[in-house]
Amino acid sequence: MADTALVIGGTRFIGRHVVDDLLDHGYEVTIFNRGNHENPFDGHDTVQHVEGDRREELDLKTAKLSVEPDVVIDCVAYYPEDVRVATDVFADVDGYVYISSGSAYGVEEIPKREGETELCECTDEQATDDSHDSYGPRKAEGDREIAAAAEEGVNAMSVRPCIVYGPHDYTERLDYWIDRVLDHDRVVVPGDGQNLWHRAYVEDVASALRIVAEAGEPGEAYNVGDRRLVTMEEMINLIADAADTDCAVVHAGERELAAADLAPEDFVLYRDYPHVLDTDKLAGLGWESTPLSEAMEATVAEHRDSDRDGSEHDPGRDAEERVLGVLDTL
Incomplete structure (x- = not known):
């Protein structure tokens, strides 16, 4: 039974x-x-x-x-x-x-x-x-x-x-970034892209x-948590690979973001201080995590079939375009 x-x-x-x-x-x-x-x-x-x-x-x-x-x-x-x-x-x-x-x-x-x-x-x-x-x-x-x-x-x-x-995430936090990668060839990432959440x-x-x-x-x-952690920039690259598209990560510091009245915290999944959990205790029970490429492929595929776009987390593409314009002049 x-x-x-x-x-x-x-x-x-x-x-x-x-x-x-x-x-x-x-x-x-x-x-x-x-x-x-x-x-x-x-x-x-x-x-x-x-x-x-x-x-x-x-x-x-x-x-x-x-x-x-x-x-x-x-x-x-x-x-x-x-x-x-x-x-x-x-x-x-x-x-x-x-x-x-x-x-x-x-x-x-x-x-x-x-x-x-x-x-x-x-x-x-x-x-x-x-x-x-x-x-x-x-x-x-x-x-x-x-x-x-x-x-x-x-x-x-x-x-x-x-x-x-992953699939069916009603918070739409990652959906925002997937949507950006699918729709644009350049994506603004706050800081140096190395922040870790x-x-x-x-x-x-x-x-x-x-x-x-x-x-x-x-x-x-x-x-x-994932056994291998990735930075925000690596996350964007994983999404692009899973979507089979090209997307350039454009770093923007506080000064460049301020030109469009933005701050790093306006970008979902950005965290200044790293948040890292030790997962050894769980692994000791025989648990394993899914390879990141496989996990992201499933996440992106389900995103394409959904109507989620992460718009509630969107700092505004017009504002991002102003940031890109500032960076292009430097």
């Missing part, structure tokens, strides 16, 4: 890849959510759906009784209370895995290591706040709830991804969640 898995979430970005990965490894899968988003598995014979609100304890208990899962992957625990309640409801499963974040780390150091790098503190106010500024503290407090549950005998673990990219291919995050559920140590957290 196949193992059963309950995916809390499961229809949007990371969740849908988690479902695919579990199916590929022989699990019977049920997704649990409110049904507010289109279900890509609607009509799929091997994926069941239980409707409910993950913030309602009774709904979680109903899902547990309905599915009797061996493992639970929690894709949408955004508040510490979500984790506390879920680890209580699913206290007897073989593995409960919470998706935390690299944002849970509270200090800047290279690399950030599980159990060594300090986590964010979380005030009572931050624990219930839904703002961007409280995201890291909330995720860190969720990790503490995982550790506390493990102390009580729950097989609970957490996985900390860095910036996640660790990224994780979504299928690798999905496999990490399954592997940690199967082989992780209760109470532990596991970083996940």
Whole structure:
């Protein structure tokens, strides 16, 4: 008899890849959510759906009784209370895995290591706040709830991804850069192009969640990210190679950007101080990451078939053209 898995979430970005990965490894899968988003598995014979609100304890208990899962992957625990309640409801499963974040780390150091790098503190106010500024503290407090549950005998673990990219990414962060490469032969990149923000291919995050559920140590957290990091300039080149096109990277410093009222931070996925996660602990469980060229080819191919263009992150092509004009005169 196949193992059963309950995916809390499961229809949007990371969740849908988690479902695919579990199916590929022989699990019977049920997704649990409110049904507010289109279900890509609607009509799929091997994926069941239980409707409910993950913030309602009774709904979680109903899902547990309905599915009797061996493992639970929690894709949408955004508040510490979500984790506390879920680890209580699913206290007897073989593995409960919470998706935390690299944002849970509270200090800047290279690399950030599980159990060594300090986590964010979380005030009572931050624990219930839904703002961007409280995201890291909330995720860190969720990790503490995982550790506390493990102390009580729950097989609970957490996985900390860095910036996640890949097919069906509704954040459209990488879509902005793909769109630029596909539509223009020159792309403005802030600084010298060497800034480093660790990224994780979504299928690798999905496999990490399954592997940690199967082989992780209760109470532990596991970083996940590409095993080979690339700079922003290398990322643009990877996109161009995957799209089989030519695109010149044009570096622009703060002075040149200011000529068009832009700053480096106006460009999505730019980060001044490097954000790098140590992934050795996860690799020790047998996890491997997808080769970057393969990951980018799949990402670009799905982008072409989508209607996403990353326009919400666009600093304005007219402004970029002014920056290019300034640089052309130097």
